[in-house]
Amino acid sequence: MATPNPFTFIVYVRDAQQSATFYGDLLDLSPVFESPRYIAFELPGGTQLAVWSGNDVFGDRLPEDGSPTRTSELCISRGTASEIDATFTDWKARGIHIIAEPYDDVFGRTFLAADPDGNLIRVAPVD
Template identity: 30%
Template sequence: MFGKISAIILLVADAPKLVSFYRDVLEMEVKQESEDWIELSTKEGSTVLALYPSRDKKKPSNVKQGLNDGRSTLIGFNVSDLDSVCKELENRGVSFYKRPAEESFGKHAIIEDPEGNLISIAEMKLKDEYTQISYYHGFAPE
């Protein structure tokens, strides 16, 4: 029925502020930018993070609140060295929702973008010296 996930779309209140965060702080590349649609991606990824500006410049009131204070969706990234990535993000003033911690699948942290969207960062354990564990849970905040 469906192919691969091609985009994660965030409704945002302040698109320029979030473009700066994702481009300058998280070092994502802007692939396309217009007044009402911005696409970013990582150098290695094929999935697009799209920012869709709210017309009234605030979080849309018609968006239903989910679990965890209305933060029911996280964007997830894998990294090879969580400690160095988190240290760099801390130096850049990024807010941590969950500090780096050991989990059953590896190391994990959660940061927030300027509008409070949660971003999961994981360093996966290797199953053996050649193979990464194929799945894990843990993106969700506790």
């Protein structure tokens, strides 16, 4: 019998395939499950990250203007400030939309980026 995933984090997007390509390239991952509107990636520890563009039963999960309220961030941990700065330099060179350049916060060095739908991606030190 298959063991269920302990957690799946779902990011709501307008175009699941476009977002899956973005996250696959960003995280160097291939999907473990693909459907027309829902695509999932396996993360370390058995957790999954999925992109979902809504469903046919209840309609699109996004408001009519296509801009959902942002209430969370995806956080990617890096070990040191220099690794965080190097990730920032790499992402900026790749054209990733940067919201906030690297700065020091109460938990250490961090910066903030966004995916094509404006979902926030924070890079920060390992807790």
